[in-house]
Amino acid sequence: MSASRRTATVTRATRETSIQVSLDLDGTGKTAVKTGIGFLDHVLDALGRHARFDLALTCEGDLQVDDHHSAEDCALALGEALDRALGERRGVNRFGWALVPLDEALARAVVDLSGRPFADVALGLRRESIGGLSCENIPHVLRSLAAAGRMTLKATALALRQAVAQSGFDDVPSTKGTLRGDR
16 A cells, blocks of 8 residues: 555636645545635535545635636536545545434435546525525535546545545556546
């Protein structure tokens, strides 16, 4: 098993956003997130804390226009950081799953680091927005994270932590010998 740290730093700059992400998959859950969107900050903070990733993410976006660009680009930058930190995905468990009771709800999550991005997101939200984030953007954030992270995502933090955990073996957990979706 590789002893190297699984970290990545990503900078994403467009005419609409400027984002910096630093990610350590083998962290302790220390987070520092500032996107300008309260609920997005909360979601990303919870992801880092519960997955035990050290995550620093800052975003300056065109929030005077809408929350869409910032939300999408933060997810794309974080997904790219996940992908880079995983590298060849050698030695990972690949699959992760979790059932988590959250107040009156039961969250179900499965993750496959297959390299083939897909996200099935069913939230049943009835509000227009939460903490400055349009509810229509929440599934979009998760789909963007899955696409940039090259993973199948059907819910998140604890399942993702399990999937990226070191398995104790130094192989790529695939009959193909690779977890790249393009092969």
